[in-house]
Amino acid sequence: MPPKRKNEIAISVEDVGMEVDVVSDSGSEDEARRRAKNRRVKPQRKAKRVSSDEEDEEDEAPRKRGRKKKAKPRDSDEDDEEDKRTKEESDEESEEDRGKTKKRGADEESLSEGEMAALKEQVEEKKKLIATLRNKPWRMKRRLVLLKEAQEFVETFEGALGKGKGRKLYAYKVMMAKKVIKFKRDFENFKTACIPWERKIKEVESHFGSSVASYFIFLRWMYGLNMVLFGLMFGLVVLPEILMGLPYGSIPRKTVPREEQDTAMDFSVLNDFGGYCKYSFLFYGYFNNERRIGLLQFRLPLSYLLVGVGIFGYSLMVVIRTMARNSNEGGDGAEEGEFTFSWKMFTSWDYLIGNPETADNKYASITTSFKESIVDEQENQKDENIHLRRFLRVLANFLITCSLGGSGYLIYFVVKRSQDFAKMEKENLSWLEKNEVEVVMSLLGLVCPPLFETIAELENYHPRIALKWQLGRIFALFLGNLYTFLFALFDEVNEKLETEKSIRNATIWALEQYYANYSSHFNTTDVPPPNVQPADVIRGPCWENAVGIGFVKLIVSDMQVTYLTILVGDFLRAVIVRFLNYCWCWDLEAGFPSYGEFDISGNVLGLIFNQGMIWMGAFYAPGLVGLNVLRLLSSMYYQCWAVMCCNVPHERVFKASRSNNFYMGLLLLVLFLSLLPVVYTIMTLSPSFDCGPFSGQEKMYDVVMETIEQDLPSFIANIFTYATNPGLIMPAVLLMVLALYYLNAVSKGYQQANIDLKRKMKMVSMSVLLHVPSFSNISRVQDQTNDCAVYSWTL
Amino acid sequence: MGNKQTIFTAQQLDAYQDNPFRQRIAEVFSEDGEGNMTLDDFLDMFSVLSEMAPRDLKAYYAFKIYDFNNDDFICKTDLEKTLNKLTRNELTEDEVRMVCEKVIDEADLDNDGRLSLEDFQHMIVRAPDFLSTFHIRI
DSSP, X not given: OOOOOHHHHHHHOOOSSSOOOOSSOTTOOXXXXXXXXXXXXGGGGOOOOSSOHHHHHHSSSTTOOXXXXXXXXXXXXXXXXXXXXXXXXXXXXXXXXXXHHHHHOOOOSOOOHHHXXXXXXXXXXXXXXXXXXXXXXXXXXXXXXXXXXXXXXXXXXXXXXXXXXXXXHHHHHHHHHHHHHHHXXXXXXXXXXXXXXXXXXXHHHHHHOHHHHHHHHHHHHHHHHHHHHHHHHIIIIIHHHHHHSOOTTSSGGGSOOGGGGGGTTOHHXXXXXXXXXXXXXXXXXXXXXXXXXXXXXXXXHHHHHHHHHHHHHHHHHHHHHHHHHHHHHXXXXXXXXXTHHHHHHHHOSOTTOOOHHHHHHHHHHHHHHHHHHHHHHHSOOOOOOHHHHHHHHHHHHHHHHHHHHHHHHHHHHHHHHHHXXXXXXXXXXXXXXXXXXXXXXXXXXXXXXXXXXXXXXXXXXOHHHHHHHHHHHHHHHHHHHHHHHHHHHHHHHHHXXXXXXXXXXXXXXXXXXXXXXXXXXXXXXXXXXXXXXXXXXXXXXXXXXXXXXXXXXXHHHHHHHHHHHIIIIIIIHHHHHHXXXXXXXXXXXXXXXXXXXXXXXXXXHHHHHHHHHHXXXXXXXXXXHHHHHHHHHHHHHHHHHHHHHXXXXXXXXXXXXXXXXXXXXXXHHHHHHHHHHHHHHHHHSOOOSSSXXXXXXXXXXXXXXXXXXXXXXXXXXXHXXXXXXXXXXXXXXXXXXXXXXXXXXHHHHHHHHHHHHHHHHHHHHHHHHHHOTTOOOHHHHHHHHHHHHHHHHHO | OOSOOSSOOHHHHHHHOOXXXXXXXXXXXXXXXXXXXOHHHHHHHHHHTSTTSOHHHHHHHHHHXXXXXXXXXXXXXXXXXXXXXXXXXXXXXXXXXXXXXXXXXHXXXXXXSSBXXXXXXXXXXXXXXXXXXXXXOO
8 A cells, every 4th residue: 555654654764775873772771761751851841833743743752853963064055044944943942952962061082971871862863863854854965964974973973882881782783773774674665666556546647637546546445455355254264164174065055956956057047146156165155164174173163253243343443544544644624715715826736747638627627716716706695595595405305315215115126026036937037137136226326326416406506515415415325225225135034034944844854754764664773864965955045145145246237337337438438429520510529428527426436335335245255355356456457448548637626625534434434334234144143054154053153152161261251251241331331432522522622722822823923013013124023923922832 | 759869849848848837846956046956956856746755845845836036935926927827827917916815815924915934834734635736656
């Protein structure tokens, strides 16, 4: 993944391609530690962080910065001015520090305790300078000179520190630390080189701008997430079953039943994931319920359950971590309209653009955006007929709710019909009837969003607000469809559970009959198990397989529809526009169809919902995650090609600001929503009696209870009993609620303090200006302003 | 560009450089202020424009780029030049004037009629897409 961990890299990598020194005092004595503690206490007084919060996090002892050696040559006046202007704080600090070091003296040769400590401090200063050199706005030449001097200093005197106190060991440690740092640096380089598709994304970025490229970066991130999930599922569940479990055909659940065997290899059956597909490791039903298998005594059922839950846990952790990282970089958000024109002027040009056509487009869009803002400014917003506007908005919302309800009902109806079809003979059904559910769901996903957009024209909102409404409605549509599908599926599951009961009773009865006959016929009690071929055993309906197959079919058809849409909607359209233009009455390229633009929000939502379906289905179809990895891989190449070949850059560019976290928030919501059905089925429904790793148990989580009782030492079982006591859980929940409330209150307090301080700063700067009008040099007033700001902060 | 050329005409180069601030970038990062860069300056430029550079560093250099007359303030003439470069002179005089006034209104904190580095930094670190647009991927 693109390493945006600039924090860590700035701290740990001091190497700028030359020999490196250690950051931490590997041979630190107590004195240095004490001194370091004192040093850390001191700077807390100086809380004047004007705009350098990030660098605070990066530096380890953030307050001491860039203290220069006294005899260092100054390069040029220009650099001095640069330094002074941007680092006035460090100037003040360095003045103070210079005073202090004069007191401590600069004797570097003697080895008395005090001077040793002073020397050590100087060495540490140099190391800190090396660490933060990257962030300083100095000329490269100056930085290199400083770096060389600092490194020489540390080199010379670090050895001196080790004199008489295990010098060899110290030198050895230093050398090892150097090697470790070099190794880490090389490893970082290697990791960066391994990031896939960087060149492809760069090409898309330079042609279409950063917003379209953000979709591909999101796709790449998803791919990474799915790779990890695939590794977990495959390595811990599928591989053990394949390698150490029983082979195909040995037990009933792993064999195709006799009735289905002659059609098992047919393409139409395989396409529906029946036949050999259904009785393979792709689905839940294949896994055996033996408690331990193979040489390593691997506990497969336990592993299956834990991996199923662990997939959610890992995804949750990754999504939240990414959200936190994104929000840290977002800056302290100012309100929407605070700096409209300034931001338009200074941040609208996308430096990534490297293509003349895109640049032309960008110029045009910037001009349009300026003109729009100017018009907005100048216009007197008369609210013509607010009642009409309200009525229209209510009408639009009503229409959209109706269509959402309609689509939900349609899906329910179609799923019910498919259950009826399943009871009929397969040959009598047309392809359409067999795949009705998936086709309907995909069509709805295609048709409804443009419908919503057209209805939304009634509402007359600002484009950014209209986009948010649109995204919300599409989200509601997908959610509604998915949950309707789930409910219909649950009906099916319940039906299957009923039939299962009857089949199970029948099987038990048949077995008893067999025992009774055998013992009465041969007059023994030692009855060998019935010799029935695995293919002939009566099978239960295995509802988990049905659920798994339902999800897999849905995802496959969704993928097919997406690819087909791109092919027809983008590629075919582009071909027609391009070649029919020669013999058409109006200009196709500029006029009606023209080339398509890349629909960022639609594609991102599609990706998010696909991931939601994967999360839901992964427990019942372990092969689904692998399928998704393939899908994302092919999608990346396919869509990159389609974008470069058939799309044009957007005409109208308004940024959905901070949209990165918006999509992550949606992903988080989808994660929770897809967790619910899986957890519900694990907790309440009983597993099938003859298929899957939990067959024969009352509830799926019984496997965990069994393991705790039998395999772990007894006191752990006691701990769990105490922990699940309601008397303990209630106070824990209460405590968490209180903690939430407290953190919320604290954060509100901080926000208020922030606003107050900002106001104070403005007031102080104004007051200074009013009280010292005689200063003609404005820059000196600015220095004063900053000083005043410093003092007011510390008061 | 078919055969190997070593000297490019201004026209040819123009077609390949789309950034409106290309001249300013070269001037800011060059040693002599004329646009001629050594390797160190070149490295400097790409390090500032990379993904890893901290926000404050980028803001500092962005300020220098937009300061056309190098007087350490972004005054009205600088703003007008920036705007004309951004829109390729498509806006009218009135519109340009209006936009520049609005910018000074919004961002000038110490009310001296021009943007100092602090004003600029204060305004730009809050921009949500400053980091993503002031960035070159190699």
